[in-house]
Amino acid sequence: xxxxxxxxxxxxxxxxxxxxxxxxxxxxxxxxxxxxxxxxxxxxxxxxxxxxxxxxxxxxxxxxxxxxxxxxxxxxxxxxxxxxxxxxxxxxxxxxxxxxxxxxxxxxxxxxxxxxxxxxxxxxxxxxxxxxxxxxxxxxxxxxxxxxxxxxxxxxxxxxxxxxxxxxxxxxxxxxxxxxxxxxxxxxxxxxxxxxxxxxxxxxxxxxxxxxxxxxxxxxxxxxxxxxxxxxxxxxxxxxxxxxxxxxxxxxxxxxxxxxxxxxxxxxxxxxx
Amino acid sequence: xxxxxxxxxxxxxxxxxxxxxxxxxxxxxxxxxxxxxxxxxxxxxxxxxxxxxxxxxxxxxxxxxxxxxxxxxxxxxxxxxxxxxxxxxxxxxxxxxxxxxxxxxxxxxxxxxxxxxxxxxxxxxxxxxxxxxxxxxxxxxxxxxxxxxxxxxxxxxxxxxxxxxxxxxxxxxxxxxxxxxxxxxxxxxxxxxxxxxxxxxxxxxxxxxxxxxxxxxxxxxxxxxxxxxxxxxxxxxxxxxxxxxxxxxxxxxxxxxxxxxxxxxxxxxxxxxxx
Numbered sequence: 001x002x003x004x005x006x007x008x009x010x011x012x013x014x015x016x017x018x019x020x021x022x023x024x025x026x027x028x029x030x031x032x033x034x035x036x037x038x039x040x041x042x043x044x045x046x047x048x049x050x051x052x053x054x055x056x057x058x059x060x061x062x063x064x065x066x067x068x069x070x071x072x073x074x075x076x077x078x079x080x081x082x083x084x085x086x087x088x089x090x091x092x093x094x095x096x097x098x099x100x101x102x103x104x105x106x107x108x109x110x111x112x113x114x115x116x117x118x119x120x121x122x123x124x125x126x127x128x129x130x131x132x133x134x135x136x137x138x139x140x141x142x143x144x145x146x147x148x149x150x151x152x153x154x155x156x157x158x159x160x161x162x163x164x165x166x167x168x169x170x171x172x173x174x175x176x177x178x179x180x181x182x183x184x185x186x187x188x189x190x191x192x193x194x195x196x197x198x199x200x201x202x203x204x205x206x207x208x209x210x211x212x213x214x215x216x217x218x219x220x221x222x223x224x225x226x227x228x229x230x231x232x233x234x235x236x237x238x239x240x241x242x243x244x245x246x247x248x249x250x251x252x253x254x255x256x257x258x259x260x261x262x263x264x265x266x267x268x269x270x271x272x273x
Numbered sequence: 274x275x276x277x278x279x280x281x282x283x284x285x286x287x288x289x290x291x292x293x294x295x296x297x298x299x300x301x302x303x304x305x306x307x308x309x310x311x312x313x314x315x316x317x318x319x320x321x322x323x324x325x326x327x328x329x330x331x332x333x334x335x336x337x338x339x340x341x342x343x344x345x346x347x348x349x350x351x352x353x354x355x356x357x358x359x360x361x362x363x364x365x366x367x368x369x370x371x372x373x374x375x376x377x378x379x380x381x382x383x384x385x386x387x388x389x390x391x392x393x394x395x396x397x398x399x400x401x402x403x404x405x406x407x408x409x410x411x412x413x414x415x416x417x418x419x420x421x422x423x424x425x426x427x428x429x430x431x432x433x434x435x436x437x438x439x440x441x442x443x444x445x446x447x448x449x450x451x452x453x454x455x456x457x458x459x460x461x462x463x464x465x466x467x468x469x470x471x472x473x474x475x476x477x478x479x480x481x482x483x484x485x486x487x488x489x490x491x492x493x494x495x496x497x498x499x500x501x502x503x504x505x506x507x508x509x510x511x512x513x514x515x516x517x518x519x520x521x522x523x524x525x526x527x528x529x530x531x532x533x534x535x536x537x538x539x540x541x542x543x544x545x546x547x548x
Contacts, residue, residue, distance in 0.1 A: 169363040172334040175352035177435055179381040187381065191368050268367050268415040 049238035057238040073227065074246070081212060081224040082250070084140065088147025089208045093201045096152045100159025101193065105185050110160075117160075121153035126214055133219060143215040150211045151204040158200045159193055166192060195266035202258040209251055285310040285471060286331070286439055291340035293326060300326050304340070304504045306490065308439070308473065313465050315486030316475045322492045323503040324475045325443055331473065332356045332441050345438060354378060357437030361444045364428035365416040371427050372412040375399040378435035398434065406430045406460070422453035429464065439471045447476065458485055487512035 003009060011019070035048035049057075061074040069076075099117075103110045129146055136142040166189070174188045175181065216225030224247055231239045262269060291304040300323040308314050318324045329335045331342060333352040342349045344356070358364070365374045376399035380388050403409040406426045416424055425445055432440060446454045462485060465472055476482050482489055493506035 167363040169334075169360050170366065172332060172352050173358055173360070173364060173366075174381065176332065176354060176356060176358045176437075177378040177381050177431070178354040181351070183381070188366070192366075266368070268417060271417040 046235040046237055049241070053238045054242050057236075058242040061239065061242075071222075077222055077224045077227050077243075078246070078250070080220075080222040081216065084143050084216075084223070085147060085208055085212050088144045088212070089151055089201060089205065091144070091148045092151035092204070092208075093155055093197060095148070096155025096159060096200075097193070097197055099152070099156040100163065101185055101189060103156070103160050104163035104189070117153055117157055121157055125150035125211055129215060129218065138219040143212065143220070146211045146215050147208050150207055151201075154204055154207075155197070155200050159196060162196045163189060163193060195262045195269035198258050198262050198266075199269075202255055202262075205251065205254055205258075209247065213247075285312075285345060286473075287341075287343045288327070288331070289341045289343070291327070291330065291337060291342070293323070293330060293335075293338040293340075299501050301330075301338075301492075301503050302501070304492075306505055306508075308471060310471055311469055313462075313470075313472045313485060313487045314474065314490055315482035315488070316473060316490050316492065317477065317479055317482045318492035318503065318506075320477060322494070324477075324492050327492070328441050328443050328473065328475050331439075332358050354382075354435045355438045357432035357435055357440040359425070359428045359432055359440070359442040359445045361447055364431065364445075365424055367416055369415075370412065371408060371414050371416070371419070372396065372399050372403065374416065374427060375402055375431045375434055377431060399430075402430045402434050403427075420453070421449050422457055425449070425457055426460070429461065433464070433468065437470075439473060442472065442474045444476055445474075446481065447478070454481075461485065483511060 004011065004015065031048065032051065035050055038045045038048050039050060058074070062072060065071060066073050099113070103113050103117075125146060128149065129142075132142040132145050132149075136145055170188060171184060174184055179187060212223075213225035213228070216223040217229035220226040224243055228240050228243050285308055287305075287307040289305060291301050291306075292299070293301040304327070306327075316324045316327065326335070330337050331349070333349055333356065349356070352358070365371075366377070369377065376395045379391065379395035379398070383391065400409060400412065403412055406429060408423060408426050408430065411419060411423060411427075416427070419427065428445070446457050449457065458481065461472075464470070474482070474485055476485075487510065489507065489509050489511045490505055491507040492503040494501060494503055
């Protein structure tokens, strides 16, 4: 038993599973104990709702239509948020790919955009949120624009760097094998950049969620972030905590999906880094 | 007396009075080199002598500073399928399988539509080529799953399929372990004989240069002129059966290294017997 705690100890897979679960179980246990302690003093306590209360609230959010709008709130919120998030990040990836490719191919584009892209990528996106609300209104456009602006520069610059590190011999080699110069971006560069694009998108997902929730909390009429911001006013921890877990789960699924896509569609990519 | 310019123009590949510099530093100056069809020219010289630069100029990766490079009567331009290339690394595309890499020269010149009709045929040809280089069992693998020697076999197959008029190789075996290197040297020599190719082979390894080539060209600093880039110091026919026999004997005896008299022949210009 003690040998497990040595430096460079070798752990069996069973050990690893138990150890991985340990912190989760610990946090849940501590929460339940604390919740229980508070509720035993004051049964109406709202700060640390019991597990039963949270499950009840979740079921209510998911299966009972809202009195005002008639929507099943958990699902309508999820749909609204995911639409914004996916649209924003899709546009960010698409434009990022185009900018990354064109700046790598055309030195003129690189010279024009280099410092400007650097400048733009350093502007904290949340600081331009008020500008977006003023310029684009408080509707969907400004929220999607925020996610787009928050991810597009990072993706552009990352792809540009990645292409710059592809060996220059590849271009010579492709020309020598009969490629037309104009076809090299599409035939040689694009297929090599695709897995990197998915990978970078995966890494920017965290930031995209941040921008989404922030924009929804400030101004929206639905969405996961909006709901959390709304029920905060009533200290409805029984809704907030399930929502946070739900958002985490959605984020995890997207991350997993992108990771699996890279692995199965681009099996050669993993070893290139 | 024969006009030297005429000789250069009638040759298969000629480099005429090449000067090339990087950031004001001369690498090559007043370099002349002609290669005849069917020759296996090995290009040696100390590191930094510009042998790889010369190869890059010939394949068109860089533009010549001044001078002319002529391939079968025409000045060369950017890289094209007439000049096959094998690098030490990066000859294969990591995102394509071995077979896809080998038939790439068939695919790249075509539109996607035209490729659909020719694909089957090209794959057939690619498989034959892989069979010949003994890599058919690895057709579906990606380059990162191969060893260094296997990768170079595929790279050679890849460029053979484009049927180049000259094959330019830049230290293709330098990163391999001695045993693999030896087997690839034998393999390359066979290919050269079977396909009646013209090969320009850059290496820093004199033994390799002597074993492979029919002609040895050594670059070195140009001390006589004001320009201090490299030029051809030694240019000698080494297809002489005597040299080859001695080398073969050495190999059979598993003695590494080159007999002293042959080493001198290749490195000492004063030994020149007026070829």
